[in-house]
Amino acid sequence: MGKNLAASPSFIPTQNHLLAALPAADYQRLLPDLELVPLPLGMAVYESGGRLDYVYFPTDCIVSLLYVMKDGASAEIAVVGHEGLVGIALFMGGESTPSRAVVQSAGYAYRLSSKILKREFEQSHPLQHLLLRYTQALITQMAQTAVCNRHHSVEQQLARWLLLSLDRLFSNELNMTQELIANMLGVRREGVTEAAGKLQTAGLIHYSRGHIKVLDRPKLEERVCECYAVVKRESDRLLPGRIAA
Amino acid sequence: MGKNLAASPSFIPTQNHLLAALPAADYQRLLPDLELVPLPLGMAVYESGGRLDYVYFPTDCIVSLLYVMKDGASAEIAVVGHEGLVGIALFMGGESTPSRAVVQSAGYAYRLSSKILKREFEQSHPLQHLLLRYTQALITQMAQTAVCNRHHSVEQQLARWLLLSLDRLFSNELNMTQELIANMLGVRREGVTEAAGKLQTAGLIHYSRGHIKVLDRPKLEERVCECYAVVKRESDRLLPGRIAA
DNA sequence: AATGTTCTGTTCGCTAGGAGACATAAAGGC
């Protein structure tokens, strides 16, 4: 058993949808090697170009994949929660990627050593199919991010980001300063302030010092660009669990 | 043998780097099912959400993966040439994707039925590894496109696009109107005119009615944003052949 | 309560690029 399980009896691996979707035999074989670890806010799960010793299956946390440029400017490429895993480069064969993975909302994840993951990926067809389908959903999210970056306003992108993030948590609130959201979206903090102000004035959200509460999700979904729906639809189609976007 | 081979004796499957990198046994097994087909300019290799009956291994053509939004605005997500294949959704398990694939530079490709590809993907580890590594390179390109869309000027993006395209052809020239480039980059045609004008004034390229010639590639590489180098480095690292970017 | 720190809100000037309207200019059909 993973060593932290006793300390956190309320966590079980099946909170991660990929693990939950495994056939019983595969799941049981993986179980002894899954280790529950806390992912604190801001932690770099992996660095650009760095070695991946583990993959992480988030339960209640969110991890952002983002790319930081030479001049310090950054942009989020995709976001991963309980519907997926962090570290696809391991089974894709590249071992590393040029992007970083940063914890955006603290919580717990089950980690698995890269060695065991690779072994299981080769041996278990259900696991392999699951991970590849997840990767395709991630690809869709990245592609849509590229399109959204090109064509949509900060306000629309903020709405998309909020909805994608909330789909990965179990509430309608999240803790995140405007500064950090700006880093994720690759825009200025002031731009986020302005966009959030509009949404707040419209009564869709409530913002207060790093704490956002979505008050009217249906209206927020009306205002978001089509990118959110595209990503969600593909995720629902490709992934087990039908919860994640 | 593929039916068009006789008509085009100068084409051989190994012009595609993925096919060329296969072990002899795997290559021979695939060979009878590879069919050389022309891909004319503008052809939609597949449509958004459509069924994929074949995958395509380009030899001397370029295929753009692009996403078209409801309002008609579009953006290129990635570009595929002789280093890769079109249709990764087949072996990733999703069967379809929300993006389109459009021929950007006419030429020939070897196509393989989806049924045979899936069979071989399951049975041949070398093929599987090759395709997954290629997919990771494609992911890098998509991620970098997202970042580039966010932070860089039209001129820089045009330079990136030119270099990525030329890396996939066998010359320093390509046929493409500014209008089409604008569609790919998701910007206005006037913006491309202006950016191309600057590059032309600087003596880096020559532009004339749909025909672009790169006159000074080293200087163009100096002027491009870092995104080009990131994509190229990852492609060189991940892919066989060391030619493609 | 005093103080420093961290967030958020707001301002002003500036620029890249979008929208649209045209003006050339080269190629092609006949």
Added chain:
DNA sequence: GCCTTTATGTCTCCTAGCGAACAGAACATT
């Protein structure tokens, strides 16, 4: 050659978002 089509170059106006500076407000620390 003439005329149409297609490609490119160039204007004008306008807006979103950047850069920078700063003010206030909430929170933390002592």
